[in-house]
Amino acid sequence: MKIAMIGQKGIPAIHGGIERHVEELAVRLASHGHDVRVYTRPHFTPPTQRKYRRVSLISLPSLKTKHFDAISHTFLATLHAMRQGADIIHYHGVGPSILSFLPKLFRSRAKVVSTFHCIDRKHQKWGFMARQILRHGEWASVTHPDRTIAVSKSIQKYARGVFDREITYIPNGVEPQPAAARHRSPTLRRYNLTPGKYIVSVSRLVAHKGIHHLIAAFRNISTDHRLVIVGDGFFTDEYVQYLHELAAEDPRIIFTGFQSGQDLRDLFAHAALYVLPSEAEGLPIALLEAASYGVGIIASDIPENREVIYAGRRPIGLTFATGDVEDLQRVMLDALRRPAAMREFALRAKRLVAEQYAWDDVTRATENLYRELLGSTQPANRSNAPAQAQHPAPTTA
Known part of the structure; x- marks a missing residue:
């Protein structure tokens, strides 16, 4: 199959759940x-990078503004x-899915898939007009494609309740991790951290991630543990500055x-x-990774x-x-x-994500969805793991 991934900023993932999802899925499909x-943007993936672990990277320009x-x-x-004759055009995110009608408008032979990753209009960075456009993107995501994927059962339920559409559930995934030996690695030494003596949060530094709530709560706790905040902002410089000011008087926060x-x-x-x-x-995905x-x-x-919990x-x-x-x-x-x-x-969490959220099973479910759309009767090889796509018969949803 010739598969085009559209909507992500690029791979390898620097930040962002969609980018991580596309990287893990694309590499395994390849x-x-x-x-x-995978279509990439010059400000995220260097235009000179044409290949990544058997995946072709196609760099195209964009208007680098928030909207x-x-x-x-x-x-x-x-x-x-x-123009390249893709068999599958797979849009990631409700914003990009606004344009998922184009392949059918131009009578492309490609089958169109959209993954509904998040209800983006709930993110605090968006103003009124952007929220309305993203709401339209939600509708487009569940209406124009040949099949729509929800990464959570919550989103699947949302699409059913708000748009009266049945969409396919295939979750995000995680790579199982071996048990780590408790030693002070170079990374921990760099930040003067002791194993088992810090709390970590990993996310983009944007308001809807709630890091300001975490800092405010931690500042009022009397403990010798430290708080480690991992991540950068994205068009959110003012919010990042606010977080640093909020944490400025507590040397335990890194x-x-x-x-x-x-x-x-x-x-x-x-x-x-x-x-x-x-x-x-x-x-x-960061929650799944912590569990792993x-x-x-x-x-x-x-x-x-x-x-997940x-x-x-x-x-x-x-x-x-x-x-x-x-x-x-x-x-x-x-x-x-x-x-x-x-x-x-933690032990229960590690077992659960290995059983229900393995990237290999996510890939097999997605691959089988593609095959169904293209009329292939040969399924991808399956493991004994229970993570499988849950979807209705093919419809315009």
Whole structure:
């Protein structure tokens, strides 16, 4: 199959859940022998980089502004993918999916897929008009494509309730991680951290991720643990400055900026707790990653977080009332005072994500969806893992 991925900023992922999702999916599809083409933006992936782990990278320009970056790039990428004769054109995100009608308008033979990653209009960075456009993008995402994927059951339920559409559930995934030896790695030495003596949060520094709530709650806790905030902003310089000002009087709080590779693995693996204070998510990859490292989890009680926390017979972490600083403070104190209980949560979490959220199973489910749309009767090889696509018969949704 010739598969075009459109909507992401690029790969390899520097930041962003969509970019990480596309990277993991594209690399695995390419390893299965498919011709996978990921469209990239020059400010994210160097235009000179044409290949990444068997995936073809196609760099096209965009209008690098907050409101026009994604849609301008999506327009050019769609035209290019149609000219190149793609079998599958796969849009990622509701904003790019606004243009998912174009292949049918131009009578392209390609089958069109959209992945509904998140209810983006809930993000605080968007103004009134942008929210209305993103709401239209939600409708477009579940209306124009031949098949729409939801990365969480919460989004699947949302599409059913708001748009009366049945869409396919295929979750985000995670790579299982080996147990980490408790030692002070170079990464920890760089930030003067001791294994098991810090709380970590990994996210883009944008307002809807709720990092300001985490800082406010941590400042009121008397503990020798440190708080490590991993990530950078994206068109959110004022918010990043606000976070630094909020944390300025507490030397226990550390901002590492963007981290990847072994540095990020070390920061995850040696943390006592991982906290996700988001006010809006799709299905948080960072939460799955924390679980895969066997770290104790605390998350806001939005439906998408609860979906993971309560995915098994018993919860795999603790939740707090979204946006409630006092409740977050109470839950963090409780977790720090009960390390044995948090270790039990962490062990359950590690097992659960390996069983239900493996990237290999996500890829097989997506590949089978493509094959169904193209009329192939030969499914991708399947493992015994339970993570499979849940979808209706093909419709215009």
